[in-house]
Amino acid sequence: MSTTIKPIIIIGTGLAGYSLAKEIRKIQPQTPLVLISQDDAHFYSKPQLSTAIAQAKSPQQLIITNVADMRNQLQATIYDYTHVASIDLTAKTLIIEHKLGEDELSFSKLVFAIGASPKPFPLLKNIKNNYRVNSLQDYATFFDIFQQSENITIIGSGLVGCEFAFDFTNKGKQISVVTPDPHPLYNLVPANIGHALQSELAKLGINWYTNSHIESVDVKNSIALQLSSNNVLQANTILTAIGLHPNIALAKSANIQTGQGIVVDKYLQSPQEDVFAIGDCAQIEGICRQYVAPILQSARALAQTLCAKPTPVVFPPMPISLKVSRYPIIVYPPTHMMGNWTFEQYPDGIKALYYSQDGALEGYALSGSQLEHRQQCLKEVQTLVTF
Numbered sequence: 001m002s003t004t005i006k007p008i009i010i011i012g013t014g015l016a017g018y019s020l021a022k023e024i025r026k027i028q029p030q031t032p033l034v035l036i037s038q039d040d041a042h043f044y045s046k047p048q049l050s051t052a053i054a055q056a057k058s059p060q061q062l063i064i065t066n067v068a069d070m071r072n073q074l075q076a077t078i079y080d081y082t083h084v085a086s087i088d089l090t091a092k093t094l095i096i097e098h099k100l101g102e103d104e105l106s107f108s109k110l111v112f113a114i115g116a117s118p119k120p121f122p123l124l125k126n127i128k129n130n131y132r133v134n135s136l137q138d139y140a141t142f143f144d145i146f147q148q149s150e151n152i153t154i155i156g157s158g159l160v161g162c163e164f165a166f167d168f169t170n171k172g173k174q175i176s177v178v179t180p181d182p183h184p185l186y187n188l189v190p191a192n193i194g195h196a197l198q199s200e201l202a203k204l205g206i207n208w209y210t211n212s213h214i215e216s217v218d219v220k221n222s223i224a225l226q227l228s229s230n231n232v233l234q235a236n237t238i239l240t241a242i243g244l245h246p247n248i249a250l251a252k253s254a255n256i257q258t259g260q261g262i263v264v265d266k267y268l269q270s271p272q273e274d275v276f277a278i279g280d281c282a283q284i285e286g287i288c289r290q291y292v293a294p295i296l297q298s299a300r301a302l303a304q305t306l307c308a309k310p311t312p313v314v315f316p317p318m319p320i321s322l323k324v325s326r327y328p329i330i331v332y333p334p335t336h337m338m339g340n341w342t343f344e345q346y347p348d349g350i351k352a353l354y355y356s357q358d359g360a361l362e363g364y365a366l367s368g369s370q371l372e373h374r375q376q377c378l379k380e381v382q383t384l385v386t387f
């Protein structure tokens with residue numbers, strides 16, 4: 001009697017899904033592996049989406065490896081444009097729907113790598129020319145719109161909002177940024193670095209509306225945003241970049257525990273047996289980390305765990321970079337706010353160091369020329385390990 005080995009199924013083919021699959025293949029070349037994606041399943045680098053307009057990169061040019069080559073490379077079954085309709089955890093099966101119909105798949109282990117979705121901005125809900133860029137498909141839509149728009153307003157001044165603002169400069173467009181915060185990167189960097197970034201980008205023609213809430217929206221020939229600062233801002237096109245919510249609906253529908261994200265422990269395992277989560281959708285030991293570095297760390301650990309060697313993920317200090325070459329920033333935000341910032345301010349950059357009360361370096365933010373201290377600062381905080 002022959003027994004078929006049930007595959008590991010990964011839902012999602014973003015950085016998390018594909019990184020995990022690559023790590024599994026390094027350990028077990030033969031294990032049956034299935035990946036499912038609701039999109040085209042081409043492999044691309046999402047961080048490039050906020051630097052691609054400046055380089056005039058078409059969506060096609062952003063594809064690193066197409067889905068057919070990914071199938072070959074990973075020796076995996078990859079379902080593109082496929083929707084997971086339901087999951088039965090007792091039978092360890094799921095129903096998928098795709099252009100050819102419906103299938104039932106069995107799994108040995110199930111991994112959610114389904115990412116996160118842009119937070120909606122309720123006042124702009126029914127506004128047609130309101131875009132978000134969080135996938136290659138979004139970029140494809142926005143790429144065409146960008147060429148036709150004279151006047152673009154970005155809502156949000158976090159990392160992604162600032163990167164898009166910089167990316168859109170020098171293209172003959174009028175670019176504005178609206179934020180309720182007093183300066184860009186408000187939750188990440190000290191005020192002097194945020195203000196320095198703002199003024200460098202203002203020199204490139206970006207109009208800043210800080211401390212500004214959008215109170216109402218009126219659409220005639222263009223979109224009129226009534227701001228709390230009493231300004232009325234006219235835009236042809238709006239790009240919202242106000243953060244992401246982990247995708248949890250699918251897990252929830254299968255009674256898998258969710259909080260802000262899909263709840264997993266340091267083995268990336270949910271309380272439900274043989275169910276795991278990784279990437280932007282995961283809430284690991286209570287924290288959602290929506291960056292590349294934690295995904296790569298998680299993929300290495302989870303691949304070991306799935307291949308019969310349980311391995312907790314360990315997160316070393318992972319600084320965050322702002323991809324704005326005019327005024328680059330690297331920040332490692334302190335986790336406990338019991339210490340003090342010290343500053344060295346130069347005409348072309350700022351070195352901000354955060355020391356605990358007993359004198360240990362717990363965080364830092366470096367801008368412009370001061371990025372030259374990045375290795376030294378990282379070394380100093382490297383003794384701090386999260387788990």
Ligand SMILES: Cc1cc2nc3c(=O)[nH]c(=O)nc-3n(C[C@H](O)[C@H](O)[C@H](O)COP(=O)(O)OP(=O)(O)OC[C@H]3O[C@@H](n4cnc5c(N)ncnc54)[C@H](O)[C@@H]3O)c2cc1C
Nearest residue numbers: 012013014015016038039046047114115279280290291292
């Ligand atoms: C513009 C931008 C710039 C960024 N820049 C940086 C940077 O410089 N540095 C950094 O560290 N991070 C950056 N990030 C964050 C980083 O890119 C993300 O953390 C990472 O790409 C998330 O990968 P993921 O695989 O978890 O999610 P995603 O890439 O969103 O992949 C999710 C996958 O799940 C699939 N999926 C979702 N729901 C379903 C479903 N129900 N059924 C089937 N499939 C489903 C999707 O189709 C997709 O394939 C940036 C993000 C953005 C948006």
